[in-house]
Amino acid sequence: MSKLQKDFTQGSIGKSLIAFSMPFLLSNILQALYGAVDMLVVGNWSNPDPAVRTAILSGVNIGSQITHLVAMMISGLTVAGTVMVGQYVGAKKQKDASQTVGTMFTMLGIAGVVIMVLMIALSGPLLHLLQTPPEAFQHARDYLIICLTGTLFIFGYNAIASIQRGLGDSIRPLFFVGIACVINIVLDLLLVKGFNMGAAGAAWATVVAQAVSFLISALYLSRSRFIFDFKLRSFRMQAEKVKMMIKIGIPSSVQSIIVNISFLVMTALVNAIGGTEASAAVGVVGKFNSFAILPAVAMSSSVSAFAAQNIGAGQFERAKKSLWVGISIAMSLGVTIFALVQLLPGPIIGIFDQNPITIENGIQYMRAFSFDYLLVPALFCFNGLIMGAGHTTFTMLTGSLSSLFLRIPVALVCGSVLGWGLLGVGAAAPAASLCAVVLAGWFVLSGKWLHNKTGIRRDPTGELAEEK
DSSP, X not given: OOTTOOOOSSSOHHHHHHHHHHHHHHHHHHHHXXXXXXXXXXXXXXXXXXXXXXXXXXXXXXXXXXXXXXXHHTHHHHHHHHHHXXXXXXXXXXXXXXXXXXXXXXXXXXXXXHHHHHHHHTHHHHHHHTTOOHHHHHHHHHHHHHHHTTHHHHXXXXXXXXXXXXXXXXXXXXXXXXXXXXXXXXXXXXXXXXXXXXXXXXXHHHHHHHHHHHHHHHHHHHTTTOSOOOOGGGOOOOHHHHHHHHXXXXXXXXXXXXXXXXXXXXXXXXXXXXXXXXXXXXXXXXXXXXXXXHHHHHHHHHHHHHHHHHHHTXXXXXXXXXXXXXXXHHHHHHHHHHHHHHHOHHHHHHTTOOOHHHHHHHHHHHHHHGGGGGTHHHXXXXXXXXXXXXXXXXXXXXXXXXXXXXXHHHHHIIIIISOOTHHHHHHHHHHHHHHHHHHHHHHHHTTGGGSOTTOOEXXXXXXXXXXX
């Protein structure tokens, strides 16, 4: 087995999950620093005038939400890559794993070009649709268009990271994203604080950091005993792999897009309720949230990778045990973060923006939103197991239903109709998560996840067998 792979089909479940999740958690913390550093530097040093700084902060927040939506458009393919590579590795089918990687890279390259051109063309209408405050509009557009030029690098890095998760490797992604984070921080300070480039400077810092991270990771892996050689002839789409990737990936992408659209609707509602100050406050809380949910995200990905390999090896009971271990670890961290937010919302928001109105608005939103930290540990781990078995259609349905029929309606009714403002909008997230937890818990406890949707499994000779 390559040094870039980790066998999850044997050994201690708890130790394996912790050993895999900790580097992955640190990687995600560093990756989240991209957006947080952008907000931090912009909120403190982008302009001497506090009102202008708040407008730039609002623009970066709105622009980054759209770029995040772009990343979610291909998240399904990366989820499919993790599941398929993990199950092929568990089934001892290295050739199929390599073909899966080549297929995914090729599909993402084509999708990246198409999505980049389309989103740049639609950038103006999208910002108008989100009711972007006039004083923040140009800042948001500058940030958005520049970030969109780096779409291929974003897709490429996400593809590599998903493949490594399937292989059980979380150490090297930490190294790659660490390089990107350092570059991003240095360029943010240089371009925003030093050259006063505002939102555009923050965007260029992010793009350059992501490009360097992707290129270094691809170069390193091509010179290692990786399952893919990065040679031109290997970038081919295998028909059966495309079919399986679409089957697994499309539902996951649809779910991610719908969930993110629901948050964009909430952004538009916030813009309408409170303008620039409210938008900046929600943006700050959003950046903190990107850190707060990382323990649950890391454990979810660990459970998914762990489950995929064990399901490929036919060890379903071992896969299920990883779920409960993962929930217990993630929940302990979620409770701690919830308590911190309830005790210190003002100081947390003040790190990003000292504007008293922004802090006041942010406290309302954060106190209600933070109840989500008590729910996502269970939800994400349930989904990790379900996706590890290839049931992405189910996670799409639960995510979409909770977003469309709870998150958006609760935000509209509580935030606008009942006049609760940002407190009501913040309550929408935990309401949606509670519904999703109930549905996902039922699916797991009913045993319906036990049917492996990919059909990949190891037979007694170690070869691939298809479920009949």
